[in-house]
Amino acid sequence: MQKLTKVDRQILGVLQSDATISTADLAEQVHMSQSPCWRRVNRLQDSGVIRGQVALLDRQRLGMEVVVFATVNLTQAGRTNLLAFEADIVHHPEVLECYTMTGIWDYVLKIVTRDVRHYEDFVRNTLNTMETIRELHSHMAVTEIKNTTALPIYTQLKESQLE
Numbered sequence: 001m002q003k004l005t006k007v008d009r010q011i012l013g014v015l016q017s018d019a020t021i022s023t024a025d026l027a028e029q030v031h032m033s034q035s036p037c038w039r040r041v042n043r044l045q046d047s048g049v050i051r052g053q054v055a056l057l058d059r060q061r062l063g064m065e066v067v068v069f070a071t072v073n074l075t076q077a078g079r080t081n082l083l084a085f086e087a088d089i090v091h092h093p094e095v096l097e098c099y100t101m102t103g104i105w106d107y108v109l110k111i112v113t114r115d116v117r118h119y120e121d122f123v124r125n126t127l128n129t130m131e132t133i134r135e136l137h138s139h140m141a142v143t144e145i146k147n148t149t150a151l152p153i154y155t156q157l158k159e160s161q162l163e
Helices: 006-017 023-029 034-046 079-089 116-125
Strands: 066-074 095-100 107-113 133-140
Touching: 006 023, 006 034, 023 034, 066 079, 066 116, 079 095, 079 107, 107 116, 116 133
Parallel strands: none
Antiparallel strands: 066 107, 066 133, 095 107
């Protein structure tokens, strides 16, 4: 695990808000000169702390109105069934996130579709055709209160990660 300085955390905080910021502007915001700032960003990229830079799209402006959290139980326990489900589910672009779960559900999926009809089509013609799925429950999101990609770097890093 890489040690992060206060300046590293400041850089990460700024980049989580705007990854398109110029190195000169970033350096100014974290109160350092441009070359050392650029080297720190490169080190954070090379170490894998910064995985990539992407454009965050507005799903509603693109007409993708429905967000569903679907809970899934598989037909059988066991590594083979788990691996088969996971290998299949990653190929569906409607599934934005997939997590294994503790408790009564094997997985939870975050699914985005244009509208309810497209979600129904996705369930009927995709998820219900997967032999690994025994049970699926849909939980439709009504109001989005918070949606962020920013990690809580100021509150959740371990002391051993800090320099």
